[in-house]
Amino acid sequence: MSKIKLLPPRLANQIAAGEVVERPASVIKEMLENSLDAGASRIDIDVENGGIKTMRIRDNGHGIERGDLALALSRHATSKIYVLDDLEAVGTLGFRGEALASVSSVSRLTLTSNAEDSAQGWSAKAEGQEMVAELVPAPHQQGTTVEVRDLFFNTPARRKFLRTEKTEFNRIEEVVKRLALANFDVTFELRHNQRTIHSLRSGTSEAEKNRRVAQICGPAFMENALVVDIERHGLRLWGWVALPTFSRSQADLQHFYVNGRAIKDKLVSHAVRKAYSDVLYHGRHPAFVLYLEIDPATVDVNVHPTKHEVRFRDGRTVHGFIYSSLHHALADIRPDDQLTTASSLASAAGLSDASSAGQDLPSAIIDQQSMPLAAQAALSPDGRFNNGAESVNYASQSFAPTAFSPVTFAPTNMETPQIREAMQFYGQAAGSSSQASSSAEDTPPLGYAIAQLKGIYILAENAQGLIVVDMHAAHERVVYERMKTAFEQGSVQAQPLLVPQTLAVSEKEVACAESHVEVFQQLGFVVEIAGPESVLIRQIPVSLKNANVEQLVRDVLSDIIQYGSSDRIKQHVNELLSTMACHGSVRANRQLTMPEMNALLRDMEATERSGQCNHGRPTWMHFSLAEIDKWFMRGQ
Ligand SMILES: Nc1ncnc2c1ncn2[C@@H]1O[C@H](COP(=O)(O)OP(=O)(O)OP(=O)(O)O)[C@@H](O)[C@H]1O
Ligand SMILES: [Mg+2]
Numbered sequence: 001m002s003k004i005k006l007l008p009p010r011l012a013n014q015i016a017a018g019e020v021v022e023r024p025a026s027v028i029k030e031m032l033e034n035s036l037d038a039g040a041s042r043i044d045i046d047v048e049n050g051g052i053k054t055m056r057i058r059d060n061g062h063g064i065e066r067g068d069l070a071l072a073l074s075r076h077a078t079s080k081i082y083v084l085d086d087l088e089a090v091g092t093l094g095f096r097g098e099a100l101a102s103v104s105s106v107s108r109l110t111l112t113s114n115a116e117d118s119a120q121g122w123s124a125k126a127e128g129q130e131m132v133a134e135l136v137p138a139p140h141q142q143g144t145t146v147e148v149r150d151l152f153f154n155t156p157a158r159r160k161f162l163r164t165e166k167t168e169f170n171r172i173e174e175v176v177k178r179l180a181l182a183n184f185d186v187t188f189e190l191r192h193n194q195r196t197i198h199s200l201r202s203g204t205s206e207a208e209k210n211r212r213v214a215q216i217c218g219p220a221f222m223e224n225a226l227v228v229d230i231e232r233h234g235l236r237l238w239g240w241v242a243l244p245t246f247s248r249s250q251a252d253l254q255h256f257y258v259n260g261r262a263i264k265d266k267l268v269s270h271a272v273r274k275a276y277s278d279v280l281y282h283g284r285h286p287a288f289v290l291y292l293e294i295d296p297a298t299v300d301v302n303v304h305p306t307k308h309e310v311r312f313r314d315g316r317t318v319h320g321f322i323y324s325s326l327h328h329a330l331a332d333i334r335p336d337d338q339l340t341t342a343s344s345l346a347s348a349a350g351l352s353d354a355s356s357a358g359q360d361l362p363s364a365i366i367d368q369q370s371m372p373l374a375a376q377a378a379l380s381p382d383g384r385f386n387n388g389a390e391s392v393n394y395a396s397q398s399f400a401p402t403a404f405s406p407v408t409f410a411p412t413n414m415e416t417p418q419i420r421e422a423m424q425f426y427g428q429a430a431g432s433s434s435q436a437s438s439s440a441e442d443t444p445p446l447g448y449a450i451a452q453l454k455g456i457y458i459l460a461e462n463a464q465g466l467i468v469v470d471m472h473a474a475h476e477r478v479v480y481e482r483m484k485t486a487f488e489q490g491s492v493q494a495q496p497l498l499v500p501q502t503l504a505v506s507e508k509e510v511a512c513a514e515s516h517v518e519v520f521q522q523l524g525f526v527v528e529i530a531g532p533e534s535v536l537i538r539q540i541p542v543s544l545k546n547a548n549v550e551q552l553v554r555d556v557l558s559d560i561i562q563y564g565s566s567d568r569i570k571q572h573v574n575e576l577l578s579t580m581a582c583h584g585s586v587r588a589n590r591q592l593t594m595p596e597m598n599a600l601l602r603d604m605e606a607t608e609r610s611g612q613c614n615h616g617r618p619t620w621m622h623f624s625l626a627e628i629d630k631w632f633m634r635g636q
Contacts, residue, residue, distance in 0.1 A: 009074075009075065010105055010128070012075065013075055013101050013102055013104075013105035014102075014105045014106060014154075014155060016075065016098055016101070016102050016105075016305075017102035017103065017105050017106045017155075018158075019102075019305035019306070020098065020099060020102050020305050020306055021102050021103055021106055021151075022161075023051075023161070023162060023163075023168060023171060024047070024050060024051025024052060024055060024151055024162075024168050024171070024172055025051070025168065025171035025172045025174065025175045026306070027051065027055055027103050027107075027148050027151065028045065028047075028051065028055060028057065028172050028175050028176065029175045029179070029306075030094075030099035030100075030102075030103065031055075031057040031099075031103075031146050031148075032045070032057065032175070032176070032179050033093035033094050033099075033179070034093075034094060034099065034100075034144075034146075035057060035059035035061055035144065036061075036093060036179065036183055036186065037061075037080065037092045037093050037094055038059060038061025038062050038063070038143075038144065039061050039062055040059035040060050040061035040143065040186060041060060041185065041186055041187065041202060042059065042060050042186065042187040042189075042202075043057065043058070043059045043186060043187070043188055043189070044056075044057070044058045044059075044189045044191075045057050045058075045172075045176060045188070045189065045190045045191065046058075046191045046194075047169065047172055047190070047191065047192050047193075048192075048193055049165050049193070050164070050165030050166065050167070050168030050169040050172070050192075051151065051168055051169065051172050052151060052162055052165065052168060053149065053150070054147065054148070054149050055147070055148045055149075055151075055172075056145060056146070056147045056148075057145065057146050058143065058144070058145040059143045059144055059145075060141065060142060060143040061143050061144060062115060062142075062143075063113045063114050063115035063116070063121075063142050063143055063144055064111070064113040064115055064144060065115045066115075066122045066135065069111060069113060069122055069124045069135060070124060070135075072100055072111065073100050073101060073104050073109075073111060073124060073126055074101055075097065075098055075101040075102075076097045076098070076101075077097045077101070078094065078095060078096070078097030080092045080094055080095045080097075081095045087302060088297055089296040089297045090296065090301060090302075091259075091296060093260075093261060093307070095301075095302070096302075096305070098305075100146075103148060104126035104128075105126075105128060106128065106151065106152055106153075106154065106155050106158065107128070107148045107149060107150055107151045107152070107153065108125075108126075108127045108128070108148070108149040108150050108153065109125070109126045109127075109146065109147065109148050109149075110123060110124070110125050110126075110145075110146070110147040111123065111124045111125075111126075111144070111145075111146055112124075112138045112140050112144065112145045112146075112147075113140065113143070113144040113145070114140040114141060114142050114143065114144075115142070116142065117142055118142075119139055119140070119141060120137060120139065120140070121137070121138050121139065121140030121141075122135045122136070122137060122138060123135065123136050123137070123138035123140075128153070128154040169192055172190075173190065173197065173198070176188055176190050176198060177198070177216045178255060178262045179262070180198075180200050180212065180216060181212070181213065181216055181255050181257075181262075181289055182257050182260045182261075182262060182291070183260070184202065184203060184204050184208065184209050184212055185202050185203075185204050186202050187200065187201055187202040188200040198215075200212060200215060200216075210222060213225075213240060213289055217240075217253055217255075217287070217289060220246070221240070221242055221246065221253060221287055222240070224242050224243045224245070224246035225240040225241060225242050225243070225246075225287075226240065226241050226242075226243065226329055226330075226333065227239075227240060228240070228241055228290075228325065228326070228329045230325040230329075232321060232325075233317065233321065234294070234295060235292065235293070235294050235317075235318065235321050236291075236292070236293040236294075237290060237291070237292050237293075237321065237322060237325045237326075238290070238291050238293075239288065239289045239290035239291050240288065240289045240290075241286070241287075241288040241290065241326060241329060241330070242286060242287035242288060243333065243611060244276060244279035244280050244281075244286065244330065244609075244611070244612045244616055245611060245612055245616070245617070245618040246287060247280055247281055247284035247285060247286060247287065247616065248284065248285045248286075248287055249283075249284065249285070250285060251285040252285075253285075253287035253288075254269075254272075254285070254286070254287065254288055255288065255289045255290070256268050256272075256288070256290050256291075256292070257290070257291045257292065258292045258294065258299060258310050259292070259293060259294060259296055259299070260291075261301065261307065261310070262308070263307075263308055263309060263310050264308050264309065265309055265310060267312065267315050267318065267319050267563070268292075268318075268319075268322060270319065270563065271318075271319045271320075271322035271323040271326075272286060272288065272290075272322065272323075272326060273286075274323050274327075274567060275322070275323050275324075275325075275326035275327040275330060276326070276330065277567075277571065278574060278609065278614075279330060279609050279611075279612045279616055280612075280616045281612075281615055281616030281617060282615065282616065284616060292318070292322070294312075294318070298312065298313040298314060299311070299312055299313070300312075300313070315563075315564075316563065316564030316565075319563050319564065320564065320565070330609065331608040331609055332608070333609065333611055334445065334605060334610070335445040335446050335604060335605055335610065335611070335620070336445040336605070339445055339462075339464065339622060443462055443463045444462070444601070444602065444605055445462060445605055446460055446462060446467050446469070446601040446602075446604060446605055446620065447460040447461045447462025447463070447467050447601070448460055448461060448462075448598055448601070449594055449597035449598050449601060452471075452591065452592055452597065453468075455589035455590060455591060456470065456471060456472070456589070457469060457470060457471060458471050458474075458592070458597045458600070458601070460597070460601055462622075464622070464624045464625065465622065465623050465624040465625040465626075465627070465628060466622070466623045466625075466628065467601075467620055467621070467622055467623075468620065468621045468622075468623070469600070469601065469604070469619060469620040470613070470617070470618070470619055470620065471586060471592065471597075471600065472585055472586060472587060472613075473612075473613035473615075473617055473618075473619045474600060474604050474610065474613070474619040474620060475585040475586045475600060476581050476582050476585040476613045476614055477581075477604075477607060477609060477610050477612065477613050477614060477619060478600070478603045478604060478607045478610065479581040479585050480577060480578055480581035480582075480614050481607050481608055481609065481610075483577045483581055484574060484577055487573060487577065493524070493541065493542040494524035494525070494526075494539050494540065494541050494542060495539065495540065495541075495542050495545065496526075496538060496539045497537065497538060497539060497540060500536050500537060500538045501536070501537045501549065501550060502530055502534055502535075502536050502537075503534060503535050503536070503537065503550055503553060503554070504533060504534050505533060505534060505535055505554070505557065506533065507532060507533055508561060509535075509554075509557045509558070509561065510529055510531075510532065510533060510534070510535060512557050512560050512561050513527050513529065513535050513557060514529055516560055519560075519566075520556075523541065523569045523570075524539070524540065524541030524542075525537065525539060525540055525541070525553070525569075526538040526539035527553065535553075537549060537550070537553060541569075541573070552568055552569060552572060555568045556568045556569060578614040581614060582614060582615075586600075604619065604620070
């Protein structure tokens with residue numbers, strides 16, 4: 001007797017459902033995607049008991065013809081692709097022809113639709129099985145309503161994995177937000193137990209887009225976000241990225257879309273993380289809403305049933321493009337931009353001051369307060385770095401004085417020739433402007449120093465109000481950026497190893513090392529091929545003599561293989577420079593003269609990434625006169 005049997009369709013659908021229907025939120029995702037594919041401009045989502053009891057999704061899209069209703073519910077039935085070529089350049093969110101069949105196999109589903117401009121629609125029911133062919137007339141405007149009740153009523157194993165009503169609803173909310181961020185031209189209404197939770201009106205102007213992003217990601221995100229829009233090699237990256245000081249303790253405010261599809265992709269996360277690497281507080285996560293537009297023929301979206309992943313045909317180009325676009329956007333932030341970003345975006349989004357998170361305190365302060373305790377502990381009350389690990393690290397490194405002469409970077413002594421020059425110039429300017437200080441046009445963005453507070457902070461007055469600068473943090477960044485430039489410009493000092501190190505690697509890595517000999521050389525390494533599965537390190541940069549060179553070379557090889565380039569060595573050197581900059585910068589409790597303070601302010605304005613210290617903490621804060629007036633209830 002034959003042991004192999006064809007699965008009954010219902011069981012086959014239930015197995016397939018295991019891949020896409022994990023919880024109520026996955027049903028909402030599939031149904032919303034169908035509504036969007038149908039060209040809806042308004043979608044109403046009604047949820048009861050976290051979606052476990054009922055989910056109703058109603059749209060005004062093009063609807064389903066009466067004759068197609070039965071097919072829509074069966075497996076492998078789709079109107080979106082017909083031949084393999086269509087899949088190669090698919091422009092719709094769905095294409096597998098499985099979602100409705102899967103959902104209907106694990107719930108009680110009613111599909112009602114009207115494809116015509118009339119008030120009469122048709123309704124089809126399925127209860128955990130192939131649809132019964134019976135259609136009943138049902139009143140319905142043009143569009144479609146899907147009602148899903150009693151999810152997993154016939155698959156108890158799945159039902160056990162459902163969490164509380166609140167948790168399940170939170171996930172639904174996330175799905176709606178994620179899709180709403182990619183479809184500004186669609187109105188979304190989300191209700192839970194008859195209460196409206198989100199009412200997102202459609203709109204495609206800049207102001208309306210800003211409003212939606214602020215509604216979804218919070219006004220504080222908007223106030224701290226930079227707008228990016230970069231186009232190169234047929235790729236476009238646009239959206240909003242938060243300033244590094246607006247970082248999060250979790251990676252929960254990260255939205256990335258490829259041609260309108262929300263994705264989570266390792267290559268993309270790596271590129272973004274790398275772009276933020278030098279400016280983010282340790283252990284914190286960047287916040288962003290970014291859209292990548294790319295020729296659909298060069299991305300494979302058919303990687304996973306949930307379609308959360310994609311595969312780029314030319315991953316290296318995409319990685320490089322995302323990294324360099326964001327890297328430059330972040331490096332280019334100057335105090336001037338930061339001061340204008342917040343106010344212009346917030347007003348464009350129609351946000352009043354009072355609606356911003358934190359009410360009377362600037363959001364950056366709030367966010368800093370929400371930093372992990374361990375991170376806060378690194379700051380002693382006097383503002384010094386109190387990080388034991390760091391000092392130990394510093395003491396244990398024997399820096400090659402020839403490579404980085406401390407004199408060049410003037411640790412604890414700010415008077416380099418440039419600074420002296422700037423001090424003379426600005427010292428006079430500050431002196432002369434201290435009385436008539438608010439002639440707005442010629443006041444630089446960070447203004448002029450008016451005092452030093454407790455030997456830690458510089459207080460300065462600019463055209464809009466008060467600037468408070470963390471002197472050590474700011475100087476640290478200025479010194480660090482200078483050291484990096486010097487390092488990049490000068491040739492790297494290298495030293496041969498007394499005993500060359502042999503490294504056992506894979507054949508692929510040997511080939512990679514062979515084709516990247518020059519890259520290694522530029523970085524001060526001499527790496528030779530020693531055998532089919534081994535390489536020999538003969539020479540290393542002096543600055544890395546105490547580092548774990550073997551591990552570094554391994555990591556670099558694996559980076560090059562995976563992403564086409566590696567920044568490990570540079571990162572490592574940067575870490576060392578950063579530590580040196582930290583220890584070489586002006587300490588708290590050092591009295592600065594007015595010209596010195598002004599020189600530092602001018603340096604900050606001219607330095608890349610000067611909004612954060614090397615550890616990603618903010619270097620300065622701004623309090624507008626309007627904010628200060630509010631403290632004293634002036635003009636209210
Ligand atoms: N809200 C809707 N409005 C109009 N047509 C719809 C709607 N929902 C489903 N359909 C029709 O039903 C078909 C089947 O939907 P289903 O979600 O099962 O598959 P799909 O969207 O084609 O692919 P995928 O499984 O990848 O989502 C769709 O191809 C579409 O023609
Ligand atoms: Mg679908």
